[in-house]
Amino acid sequence: MSSQVRREAYLASCVEVVEQARREPGCLDFAIGADLVDPGRINIVERWDSRQSVETFRGDGPSGEQAASILAAAVAEYDVAESRSLT
Secondary structure, X not given: OOHHHHHHHHHHHOHHHHHHHHHOOOEEEEEEEEOOOOOOOEEEEEEEOOHHHHHHHHOOOOOHHHHXXXXXXXXXXXXXXXXXXXX
Protein backbone atom coordinates (compact mmCIF):
# COMPACT_ATOMS: atom_id res chain seq x y z
CA MET A 1 0.00 0.00 0.00
CA SER A 2 1.45 3.38 -0.99
CA SER A 3 2.12 6.07 1.60
CA GLN A 4 -0.51 8.27 -0.05
CA VAL A 5 -3.18 5.54 0.25
CA ARG A 6 -2.21 4.91 3.90
CA ARG A 7 -2.38 8.65 4.54
CA GLU A 8 -5.87 8.94 3.05
CA ALA A 9 -7.08 5.97 5.12
CA TYR A 10 -5.63 7.52 8.27
CA LEU A 11 -7.24 10.88 7.55
CA ALA A 12 -10.61 9.21 7.00
CA SER A 13 -10.24 7.52 10.40
CA CYS A 14 -9.62 10.92 12.05
CA VAL A 15 -12.94 12.59 11.14
CA GLU A 16 -14.55 11.59 14.44
CA VAL A 17 -11.51 12.81 16.41
CA VAL A 18 -11.69 16.25 14.76
CA GLU A 19 -15.44 16.49 15.36
CA GLN A 20 -15.02 15.47 18.99
CA ALA A 21 -12.16 17.91 19.58
CA ARG A 22 -14.10 20.82 18.12
CA ARG A 23 -16.97 20.11 20.53
CA GLU A 24 -14.69 20.11 23.57
CA PRO A 25 -14.74 23.06 25.96
CA GLY A 26 -11.68 25.22 25.34
CA CYS A 27 -11.03 24.09 21.76
CA LEU A 28 -10.41 27.13 19.58
CA ASP A 29 -9.41 25.14 16.48
CA PHE A 30 -8.46 21.58 15.59
CA ALA A 31 -7.45 20.50 12.08
CA ILE A 32 -5.80 17.46 10.51
CA GLY A 33 -4.78 17.65 6.86
CA ALA A 34 -2.63 16.13 4.15
CA ASP A 35 0.67 17.85 3.36
CA LEU A 36 0.61 19.20 -0.20
CA VAL A 37 4.21 18.18 -0.97
CA ASP A 38 5.03 15.05 1.07
CA PRO A 39 2.57 12.18 0.43
CA GLY A 40 3.52 10.52 3.71
CA ARG A 41 3.00 13.55 5.91
CA ILE A 42 -0.02 14.77 7.87
CA ASN A 43 -0.14 18.15 9.61
CA ILE A 44 -2.12 18.63 12.81
CA VAL A 45 -2.86 22.07 14.21
CA GLU A 46 -4.58 22.54 17.54
CA ARG A 47 -5.48 25.74 19.39
CA TRP A 48 -6.79 25.56 22.95
CA ASP A 49 -7.64 28.20 25.50
CA SER A 50 -5.55 26.51 28.21
CA ARG A 51 -3.19 23.64 28.91
CA GLN A 52 -5.89 22.09 31.12
CA SER A 53 -8.34 22.00 28.18
CA VAL A 54 -5.92 20.19 25.89
CA GLU A 55 -4.82 17.76 28.61
CA THR A 56 -8.44 16.94 29.41
CA PHE A 57 -9.12 16.25 25.73
CA ARG A 58 -5.98 14.20 25.13
CA GLY A 59 -6.32 12.02 28.22
CA ASP A 60 -4.03 9.05 27.62
CA GLY A 61 -3.27 10.05 24.03
CA PRO A 62 -4.19 8.46 20.71
CA SER A 63 -5.76 5.00 20.52
CA GLY A 64 -3.44 2.04 20.02
CA GLU A 65 -4.37 1.81 16.33
CA GLN A 66 -3.70 5.50 15.73
CA ALA A 67 -0.49 5.43 17.76
CA ALA A 68 0.77 2.55 15.63
CA SER A 69 0.21 4.67 12.49
CA ILE A 70 2.30 7.60 13.74
CA LEU A 71 5.85 7.36 12.38
CA ALA A 72 7.16 10.56 13.98
CA ALA A 73 5.75 13.53 15.82
CA ALA A 74 6.90 16.98 16.86
CA VAL A 75 4.79 18.83 19.40
CA ALA A 76 5.37 22.44 20.43
CA GLU A 77 3.56 24.77 22.77
CA TYR A 78 3.57 28.50 22.13
CA ASP A 79 2.67 31.37 24.42
CA VAL A 80 1.11 34.20 22.44
CA ALA A 81 1.01 37.61 24.04
CA GLU A 82 -0.88 39.31 21.23
CA SER A 83 -2.37 38.59 17.83
CA ARG A 84 -3.75 40.75 15.05
CA SER A 85 -5.35 40.11 11.70
CA LEU A 86 -3.11 40.48 8.66
CA THR A 87 -5.99 41.17 6.27
